[in-house]
Amino acid sequence: MRLFELAHSKIKENIKRGDFCIDATLGNGHDSLFLAQQISPHGRVFAMDIQQSAIHQARCKLDAAGLAKCVTIIHDCHTNIMERIPVQYHGEIAIAMYNLGYLPGGDHSIKTTHESTINSLLKTYELLKPGGLLSVLCYRGHDGGAKESDEVGKLCSLQNWSFEKFQGSNDPVSPVLIVIRKS
Template sequence: MIVPAVLSFSHALVRQAIDEGGIAVDATTGNGHDTQFLAECVGPAGKVYAFDIQQEALARTKQRLNERGIANRVALIHAGHHEMDQYLPVEIRGKLQAVMFNLGYLPHGDPTVITRPETTLPALETATVWLTPGGVLSVVLYTGHPGGPEEAEHVLQWAQSLPPKTFQVMHYQLLNRQQAPSLVLVEKRKQAA
């Protein structure tokens, strides 16, 4: 048996929901790995909206995208993920094929600037509204930093409360590794079950 790492598993599942020319959101840009992944998935005709509150994260992401020649597929937005509905074009509401969250803090950045439940939970709620039927929302949870376990607990409670007729929810976690990241994946059903 081969157990995939959480991030690669997240990408494998999200990739299945995105079509060439699709629309996606990276709600926590960080170093740009998920932004790059989404830009490659949507292709030249698609669009990715990438959010981060740190200018440093956006600069790193812009460099990554420029080096790969795919920066034109991405709108980098200097704002928190809880504000996404203020920045996304209204005409794409209900059309997002994927929204990715990678919680915690910017690697090699200021570890005191972290995602928090008071902004993450409203952002997750907004994402479910903007998803298209068949679209997915992925949330990578990190618990190895101050505030991480509490945020993960809030996200899991939120995910468990989603109505099963509208959403399918999965939690992927390594059980024999303390503080290993875990993945919550939410799929918006194409039709009510």
């Protein structure tokens, strides 16, 4: 099983209709579509991205699936997540997803960085409800990716978060999935 499939399967065990979720890296919208399928019709996905082209692709995908009404798309950096998620959802988020790196098929120079990722992960953890799940898929093959993955692991240890780590293979540049559960 590939790591994005593992992330989806871990989330499926923990998500239910009506839940509130975050997709902190919307990209082409695969993860938001997956989340919307699980929580529709009454739940909500808050999805963020800094790239207008990604937002356009994602919106088309969600429209085609008839699920756009369940997803609030926010064109902003995920370091602003606290201000951009309405206060009534703070502490009520069941699932949050990060799929780090750059947009496949897009501009590879526009990508997540360890500074903004760590900054926003701390905020997203606060937004979760107790027992909520935070899934972070890290790609180590691009410049800065290995450092970002290491920093996410270090953050989990430093914060004493409860987490599991999965590695694609023994290859040092294979992807890493980190799944955090809020206590």
